[in-house]
Amino acid sequence: MQELTITRHNEMIDPLLHIWGWEIPVYLFLGGLVAGIMIISGYFVLQHRYRHTVFTTFYLPYIALALLSGGMFALFLDLEHKIYFWRLYTTFEWTSPMSWGSWILLIIYPALWVNTLIRIPEPFKGKIPLFDRLSALLHQHPVLIRNIGVLNMVLGVALGMYTGVLLSSFGARPLWNSAMLWALFLVSGLSAAAAFVHLITTDVYEREMLAKADNAFLTLELFVFGGFITGLLTSTKVHIDAVRLLLDGPYAPVFWVFVIGLGILVPLAIQLFAVNHKIRHTAIAPILVLLGGLTLRFVIVYAGQYSTWA
Amino acid sequence: MVIDTVRCVGCMDCVVACKTENNVPEGFNRDWIAYDVQGEFPTLQMEIRSERCNHCDAPPCVYCCPTGASHVHDVGGVVLVDYDKCIGCKACVASCPYGARFINPEGYAEKCTFCIHRVEEGLDPACVSVCPTHCMHFGDLDDPNSEVSTLLASRRHHTLMPEAGTKPRIFYLT
Numbered sequence: 001m002q003e004l005t006i007t008r009h010n011e012m013i014d015p016l017l018h019i020w021g022w023e024i025p026v027y028l029f030l031g032g033l034v035a036g037i038m039i040i041s042g043y044f045v046l047q048h049r050y051r052h053t054v055f056t057t058f059y060l061p062y063i064a065l066a067l068l069s070g071g072m073f074a075l076f077l078d079l080e081h082k083i084y085f086w087r088l089y090t091t092f093e094w095t096s097p098m099s100w101g102s103w104i105l106l107i108i109y110p111a112l113w114v115n116t117l118i119r120i121p122e123p124f125k126g127k128i129p130l131f132d133r134l135s136a137l138l139h140q141h142p143v144l145i146r147n148i149g150v151l152n153m154v155l156g157v158a159l160g161m162y163t164g165v166l167l168s169s170f171g172a173r174p175l176w177n178s179a180m181l182w183a184l185f186l187v188s189g190l191s192a193a194a195a196f197v198h199l200i201t202t203d204v205y206e207r208e209m210l211a212k213a214d215n216a217f218l219t220l221e222l223f224v225f226g227g228f229i230t231g232l233l234t235s236t237k238v239h240i241d242a243v244r245l246l247l248d249g250p251y252a253p254v255f256w257v258f259v260i261g262l263g264i265l266v267p268l269a270i271q272l273f274a275v276n277h278k279i280r281h282t283a284i285a286p287i288l289v290l291l292g293g294l295t296l297r298f299v300i301v302y303a304g305q306y307s308t309w310a
Numbered sequence: 311m312v313i314d315t316v317r318c319v320g321c322m323d324c325v326v327a328c329k330t331e332n333n334v335p336e337g338f339n340r341d342w343i344a345y346d347v348q349g350e351f352p353t354l355q356m357e358i359r360s361e362r363c364n365h366c367d368a369p370p371c372v373y374c375c376p377t378g379a380s381h382v383h384d385v386g387g388v389v390l391v392d393y394d395k396c397i398g399c400k401a402c403v404a405s406c407p408y409g410a411r412f413i414n415p416e417g418y419a420e421k422c423t424f425c426i427h428r429v430e431e432g433l434d435p436a437c438v439s440v441c442p443t444h445c446m447h448f449g450d451l452d453d454p455n456s457e458v459s460t461l462l463a464s465r466r467h468h469t470l471m472p473e474a475g476t477k478p479r480i481f482y483l484t
Contacts (some may be wrong), residue, residue: 001347001348001349001350002346002347002348003345003346003348004344004346004347004396005344005345005347006340006342006343006345007322007325007343007344008339008342008345008361008409009337009339010337010339010409011337011338011412011413012400012403012413013403013409013411013412014409016401017403017404017409019400019404019413020400020404026413034483040379052412055447078399078400079398079399079417080397080398080399080400080413080417080418081396081397081398081416081417082397082398082417082484083420084377084392084394084395084396084398085397085399087377087395087397088376088377088397089377090377091377093375093376093377093378095372095373095374096373096374097374097378098375098376098399098401099377101375102376108315128482136369167407168403169373169374170370170404170405171405171407171474171475171476172370172404172406172407172474173371187417236473246482248369253368293436297370306402308407309407309473309474310407310472
């Protein structure tokens with residue numbers, strides 16, 4: 001028997017750590033979604049889809065810019081010393097994933113911007129002559145367009161990985177001590193992005209293709225979950241206690257019902273029927289995938305703060 | 311720092327001294343008392359400890375800080391926070407397995423500084439200087455002839471959560 005009593009009671013720390021509220025899960029979700037969108041958008045650029053399609057290549061970089069700004073605003077809201085936020089960009093701390101992330105986010109903005117120049121949508125044409133000239137220049141040099149596609153894909157992978165590495169670098173929180181977390185968040189981000197494009201695209205080819213891709217991502221996510229859970233279950237007692245928060249602890253109902261059940265298995269089943277033309281495509285499956293991805297971030301961030309070495 | 315748990319009676323003089331010396335905001339603590347009871351009745355054993363930031367040799371709070379606000383001071387490897395660089399991201403709070411940090415109502419991360427302003431004047435930290443049982447000892451662990459090194463060489467001791475891999479530098483004599 002061990003009973004530990006402490007006289008300390010610091011706000012947000014005792015009796016349980018609760019320093020990160022809704023802002024961080026929302027930021028991680030939007031970051032993952034943008035990462036997935038960049039990878040999909042970059043892939044479509046490499047496939048020359050910008051010559052044919054009217055939707056994905058045209059509007060995804062704009063949507064990604066808006067979502068990323070929303071995510072960064074959530075991150076800004078979370079800061080307790082807001083007027084000093086610019087300090088992030090006066091240094092580069094190579095041991096800090098958060099420092100890496102803040103610089104990656106800064107590079108992503110110009111990468112998305114040049115992606116928008118590949119095909120300027122009709123309503124925006126002629127508004128800013130410089131952008132039109134740059135767009136024409138890109139089409140004179142197709143190699144530049146290919147490089148923009150590669151750049152978006154590479155930065156998308158970096159951003160998606162970063163959202164997981166950010167948490168897994170905190171050794172003091174056993175639930176986050178998993179080398180699988182970056183893979184989980186990257187695959188979840190890809191799945192959410194595929195669902196997002198599936199949800200809003202009007203192009204039949206894109207919808208079919210992304211529904212199939214989403215099925216692959218959701219299946220892969222189940223395997224990554226298996227690795228994540230097995231890795232922690234075969235580790236030390238604190239790690240086993242941490243993962244049991246999800247398996248049969250206080251976060252189990254949300255985890256099994258909303259993340260695994262409604263977030264992965266149900267939409268996977270619906271989309272399998274849809275891509276095999278047994279049922280029609282509806283908005284239900286992609287919406288469930290998006291909500292599942294958001295819930296995953298909430299569960300991991302909250303349960304991770306709950307887990308401790310003590 | 312070396313703390314003799316056999317002598318500590320949990321009077322909390324160290325807690326009061328710290329709050330007074332460092333103007334710690336109401337409702338927050340840079341140091342605290344832990345009562346650790348182990349065993350099965352009737353062979354119970356209680357250890358009373360004065361706890362604070364462990365000023366680790368492998369400080370995760372410093373490694374994760376995105377602005378360099380958390381840093382290791384030139385004097386004695388003390389882990390400090392530069393309040394003007396801190397953005398209040400709370401990464402350091404999450405990274406500390408000891409829960410030694412908190413967010414000051416003004417928005418920056420705060421923790422024990424070993425009263426570096428006193429140490430640089432040749433004084434002991436406030437908690438050490440007021441301890442009525444003289445259970446706390448402060449000195450240079452790198453000097454084999456210092457009081458703290460002598461105590462560690464002659465007494466059984468332990469650190470808190472060494473399995474977390476942070477190499478804590480507060481030692482508890484048992």
